Amino acid sequence: MKIYDIAILGLGTVGGGTYRVIEKEQEQIIKKEGFGINVKKVLALDYSVDIPEEKKAHSIDEIIEDPDIKVVCELIGGKTIAKDFIIKCLKAGKTVVSANKELIAHSWGEIQNAAKESGAGFYFEASVGGGIPILRAVQESLQANTINSIYAIINGTTNYILSDMEDHNRDFDEVLKEAQALGYAEADPTSDIEAFDSTYKLSILSSMAFGVHIPIEKIYREGITRITGQDMQIAHELGMTIKLLAIAKKNGNEVEARVHPTMIPLSHPIASVKGVFNSIYLNGSAVGELMFYGKGAGAFPTASSVVSDIIYAINMDRQHKYADYLDSDNTDVRFSTNWVSGYYLRFSVADRPGVLAKIAGLMGKHNVGIASVIQKGTAGDDVPLIFVTYDTAEEDLNAALTEICLLDEVNEVSASIRVEQ
């Protein structure tokens, strides 16, 4: 029986998990695939997992120069040394498996070119949705579909925070602090709560789903820091909840891609995705609605995808496929920004006669249809007044808001959250 040698770069959460999963599942991999996997070399700064001495590499060259090693797993992460290592390995003809969403979102084309030149493969299932096999599904199961839309919860930290705010009626800051104490959020949570992480993942996922490169610069990004417990509570009163959704839609050559807090009906399949779970909901021309749900992070779920890529790469041998759309300049693709969606708007107003009529009038003037109105609290100079609109073009809404803010009775727009049905 054939044993394939591989190398692992980085031995943190995912690297350690990958090493352990390969050890633990060796027997059933051999049973199902007819071959085994041997981690011949590991390159790491810190060997926290118990690794035999002879497996410890002392330089990337030791791995590159080892002709037995056909697949290298880059599990260092970030944009530092990882890219240099990946390019070196690919140029040496070694297939690379990576979970590095930030790097891939930024440098996918460059990395793939290095792979193409040498005929090596480049796989990155673990970069989106952790253990959820969404990229393989898009490539190997949905070939007969034109994918029209994606609605995805692809950041566990923010979903944990929003779920906790929802279930325990708490405010953002309070839950974030607790999440940090529990290790569900980083000491510097910016990448998660400001939605950078989701944006990287949406860039990769939507590019593969649409067969068109969706660069991160073309993705609108808005984090969850301004979501209040009050808005979450009102959402529930309206039969809805608030999720940080990564949304991408393609209609002919027109593409829109955006990550922002979104109100969705509680009856939507992804509304019930709680805590650190991820979920990708998409619509394909033949398959219709399809949803994937699972653990979006963690050592073993992510390792599940990494090891799957290793096995897949071995099975593909030298017949690797490449994302040719990365090379095209996409001149036929139009990235739209005048999106259509409903809006939840919470104004702070002085409760004087006629204020509701004035606001409603300005909305009507700009073609913004009103689905419902909620007036909260008693008279005063700072009373919340909530509108939910029907689907409306972003430009119309902004025009209406500009005029509304000029009204004497309106203190501010306290919240503006897009609504998807």
Place this chain on the structure above:
Amino acid sequence: MKIYDIAILGLGTVGGGTYRVIEKEQEQIIKKEGFGINVKKVLALDYSVDIPEEKKAHSIDEIIEDPDIKVVCELIGGKTIAKDFIIKCLKAGKTVVSANKELIAHSWGEIQNAAKESGAGFYFEASVGGGIPILRAVQESLQANTINSIYAIINGTTNYILSDMEDHNRDFDEVLKEAQALGYAEADPTSDIEAFDSTYKLSILSSMAFGVHIPIEKIYREGITRITGQDMQIAHELGMTIKLLAIAKKNGNEVEARVHPTMIPLSHPIASVKGVFNSIYLNGSAVGELMFYGKGAGAFPTASSVVSDIIYAINMDRQHKYADYLDSDNTDVRFSTNWVSGYYLRFSVADRPGVLAKIAGLMGKHNVGIASVIQKGTAGDDVPLIFVTYDTAEEDLNAALTEICLLDEVNEVSASIRVEQ
């Protein structure tokens, strides 16, 4: 650019859908895969879809003898002529794609042997879960996992009926008649409502997930005909719902496989799967909880899987993989029947003093722990008395029920539904 010729056998819902999807999605298949698909021949009794004359085959031999045709899609269904056609095609070295769950569940080993002999491929993604790419995920994405358990809603008709009973507080017979009128249930609904269909699908799915052949004869089967509106209502009072679940578990060499109505908490991810949707929820050693959700039937969702298999088969060329566990006699696998689960038990009793104590006493005697008791209605000779038990071994429960039924006060066990948490 290469165009691959294929043939379609059968032009009913799925055959017609497949023909149309190939026509409609040709352009994006070429863009993504670098090759096209041409339906060169169609063999059907009735050409309801508009097919050019020259594509109509007049016999299976015309297809078998055509050297251009590499892949044949068997979409006739059932156990009739389909098997004969499949075997003939495979023996002629043509790869076969099929959606025929009944046939595959019955004759998988025999069909696969014919494929192995000629080196042809045999693919059947569409046989389980319609458009949900669950079989490909098990084979190409979860290789690093020992799959421990599967909980699946894989019959749309019964899920439609149960959802309607749940949402509109109606009884089984009433909803079935309406489902038949609407075309959601067959004129002879036996295969669906008596859970034969789910059993075929669980046999295929669990065999692939566990890497061990789970023949249909080893799967316990119980349909939904005895579920009443009353039980659905009480389930809701208990924070639960009732689904027809296909359940398979593997623990070492011990396997259990069963299809039966099951009470599950409303908070479980599959509890919210409504109407004709399907969902497969599984637990893998590395990935943990994973769920797939989508349309389990219908022309285009099923065609999505069929066309995916065609493309996959073309890409695999002659390197087809086979389920070698079908050849083994599985002597090391033990199929258990003394399953452990909770139970919802509804007794009809005469409301006399001490009846509850007597029943509870007999349960205690046989190690059946009681989680909750509900007594409904007023005094009389036919009063419902409901128990929900903790997890208990099936044999213990049956021993308790046997003694309980001998009590003078107990008229009958009106309902007995397994509970999974």
